[in-house]
Amino acid sequence: ATGKPVVSDLITGVLSGKPTIILAYPVRDPADRVVGAVGIGLNLARLQTLFSSIPLPEGSVVTLTDAQSRVLARSREAERYIGTVVQSTPSPIRDVPATQTLAGVDGIRRFFGNAIVDRGPWLLSVGIPTSVAAARIAPLWRRNLAIALSAIAAIMIVSLWFAHLLSGGLGRLRSSVRQIADGDLSPPSKSKVPNLELAQLQDGFITMAANLREAHQALDHQIEQERRMRETLQSLQRQVVRQERLAAVGVLVSGVAHELNNPLQAILGTVELLERDNGLRPEVREEIAFIKTQSGRAREIIRNLSRFSSQQTGPPALVDLRDVVAEVVQLRQRDLDASSIVLEVDVSALRKVYANFTEVEQVTLNFVINAQQSIEATGRNRGRILIKLFDVGKKVRLEVHDDGPGVTPEDEPKLFQPFFTTKPVGKGTGLGLSVSYGIIESYGGSIGHRGNDWGGATFFFELPIIDPASVPPAPSSSGTSTDDPAPVLQRSISPRI
Structure with a gap:
């Protein structure tokens, strides 16, 4: 009447006597009117052969049930169970879950997977025995358990390794902190760390240690400077006292020289008068x-x-350095002979320089005295000093060589610094070479030091030569004579320092 296909309930076939389901289909004429029906009977027992061809595990079963939960077809023992009600109170087919576990009509518990066939509607269920499912799942479960345990063990090993690295990095930082706390500010060594945070912490700590080290060095430098300033101040105070005493000695020397000059002039005049007497015997004339x-x-x-003790050195003039060498030799010869030091002179310079005689004499005398004291410091019985004077291009060079111990590399940069001396207390003021440096530089010359083949030191200076025609006229000498007495070391504290 509806014009749609119809499925009958489970019946017993009239001819076959077997459980059957009739499928009725309408027959229509060309005008699409239902003029009849075609019924197809399905022998449900024969469906067993269709279901049995499905590859399933041992003990599995395929069941087709209707809305009343009656078995319509079964892959195992179909004749026995077709028509059997699976559930006494069946649920609507569409409410049956897709999977469930329950005991079948044969009493065996199975895992069922359910699907709805809309034509019936029917419920197609495929059941696998729980024991078979468990046997199939057991290897997978054991494999998954092994994988899980392996993963857990690997995670624990990685965690322990990472913890070891982290602990090692923190331990090194702790050691560096303890090192700095103990006063050792040497730079910590940079090592590998496991993460960025520790790397940043390490870099920050190294920077902090470097800043502490620089601050400590700055404080040490400042303290050292203050100590040197105190020593320099004390040395200056001692030098002032010494300069005052030497100035008094200079005044005394100048006065004594002036007083001795008059008797000597009388002695020379008398001797010259005696020489005019022709009746003197030869031996008397020799005396x-x-x-x-x-x-x-x-x-x-x-x-x-x-001249050397005079405070007023006078203006520069043409100076023959051969005369300077001769006066220095005359001043130091007796003292050098007393110390068994041989003084040699090698003079070949012919040109003159424009300078002050007394100042150049003071520089040369400083070189000779330093050479003598250097030789005496060795404790040897004999020594040797050589004064060389020669022309070098447009300059005249004076060198003083000695065979003393020489100058150590540590002392070379400080030779011409004020108040630097390697001599014992009372032997040197530390001003001689610094004053000499200022004198030579003021006349456009150069001064320096080097070693020599004797193993000692060679001090030298060079002064430019000058054309006598270009020398300015000397000022009037109406002022104070250069022979007036004056402190001998006043010149040593010249502003040229």
């Missing part, structure tokens, strides 16, 4: 000549002392 020679020598020594 008179000896007296005249020694008196002249004494006069030259007094003149040099007066």
Whole structure:
């Protein structure tokens, strides 16, 4: 009547006597009117052969049930169970869950997978025995358990390794902190760390240690400077006292030289008068000549002392450095002979320089005195000093060589610094070479030091030569004479320092 296909309930076939389901289909004429029906009977027992061809595990079963939960077809023992009600109170087919576990009509518990066939509607269920499912799942479960345990073990090993790295990095930082706390500010070594945070912490700590080290060094430097300033101040105070004493000695030396000069002039005048007497015996004349020679020598020594002790050095003029060398030799010869030091002179320079005689003499005398004291410091019985004077291009060079111990590399940069001396207390002021440096530089020359083949030191200076025609006229000498007494070391504290 509806014009749609119809499925009958489970019946017993009239001819076959077997459980059957009739499928009725309408027959229509060309005008689409239902003029009849075609019924197809399905022998449900024969469906067993269709279901049995499905590959399933042992003990599995395929069941087709209707809305009343009656078995319509079954893959196992179909004749026995077709028509059997599975559930006494069946649920609507569409409410049956897709999977469930329950006991079948044969009493065996199975895992069922359910699907709805809309044509019936029917419920198609495929059941696998729980024991078979468990046997199939057991290897998978064991494999998954092994994988899980392996993963857990790997995670624990990685965690322990990471914890070890983290602990090692923190331990090194802790050691560095303890090292700094103990006063050791040497730079910590940078090592590998397991993560970015520890790397940043390590970099920050190394920077902090470097800043602490720099601050400590700055404080040490400041303290050292303050200590040197105190020592320099104390040295200056001692030098002032010493300079005052030496200035008084200079005044005394100048005065004594002036007083000795008058008797010497009288002695020389008398000797010259005696020489005019033609009746003197030859041996007497020899004695008179000896007296005249020694008196002249004494006069030259007094003149040099007066000139060197003068505070007013006078203006620059043309100076023959050969005369400077001769006066220095005359001043130091006796003292050098007393110390068994041989003084040699090698003079080949012919040109003159524009300078102040007394200042250049002071520089040369400083070189010779330093050489003598250097040789005496070795404790040897004999020594050797060589004064060389020669022309070098447009300059005249004076060198003083000695065979003393020389200058150590540590002391070379400080040779010409004020108040630097390697001599014991009372032997040097530390001003001689610094004053000499200022004097030579003021005349456009150069001064320096080097070692020599004797194993000692060589101090030298060079002064430019000058054309005599370009020398300015000397100022009037109406001022104070350079022979006036004055403190001998006043010149040593010249503003040129």
